[in-house]
Amino acid sequence: MxxxxxxxxxxxxxxxxxxxxxxxxxxxxxxxxxxxxxxxLHLEKGILFTFRELMIRPGKNVREFISGSRSRLVKPIIFIIVTSLLYSLANHFFHVEDGYMNIGEDKRGTTTAIFEWIQKHYGYGNIMMGVFIALWLKFFFKKYDYNFFEILILLCFVMGMGMLVLALFATIEGVTKLPVMQIASVIIMFYVPWAIGQFFDKSKAASYFKAFAAYVLGMLSFAGLIILTGTLIDKVI
Structure with missing residues (x-):
């Protein structure tokens, strides 16, 4: 024995x-x-399947994940961290953000330092921004029986797909030198509200407008809090 x-x-x-x-x-x-x-990475459960389903049927698949069918999709927190890492690696090798984000030394401060930290840790930054977007979604879709954490799981999947789009176009821009990152931003601005609207009620046009509003307001709220925090810290110092 x-x-x-x-x-x-x-x-x-x-x-x-x-x-x-x-x-x-x-x-x-x-x-x-x-x-x-x-x-x-949960690859044995189908990360390619997750990519495909979130591209064509995001609402249906995330609803099924929340309701209990959780063996088909990659775990949401791991998904957004891995996709954010893919974009970070693409940006590290090709430096695509250098042409779009360039802050001079004379403008540096606590706010800039916070944004730079987020730029280096997109996975955590997306989860934190997702908190703000989830709060706005909870407000706009309060009649639906989804709690804050279930909406946050939805955002992990949706924003993870956004990071995957950025990673793909960052690689294309890095290899071809064509300025295609703006195209990626436009795709994400359409995809995120569409996917969120599909999740709540795909038959109503209002779902997509409210999803877009919550997405924009969430990003602005997140950025606003960073700017406010950085400004207050600089004033105190």
């Missing part, structure tokens, strides 16, 4: 009855690392 290397419990079967660890521990190698990456 073997002894579990994790908890020290005797093992008579293929798995430890106490902690569930396998009796046969495989050596760490390249295959092990790849499997761990797949597990973290």
């Amino acid at each position: 073997k002894i579990c290397t994790n908890c020290g419990n005797p093992i008579a079967e293929k798995y430890c009855p106490n902690c569930g660890q396998s009796a046969q521990i495989k050596r760490i190698d390249g295959h092990y690392i790849i499997h761990e990456i797949e597990h973290v």
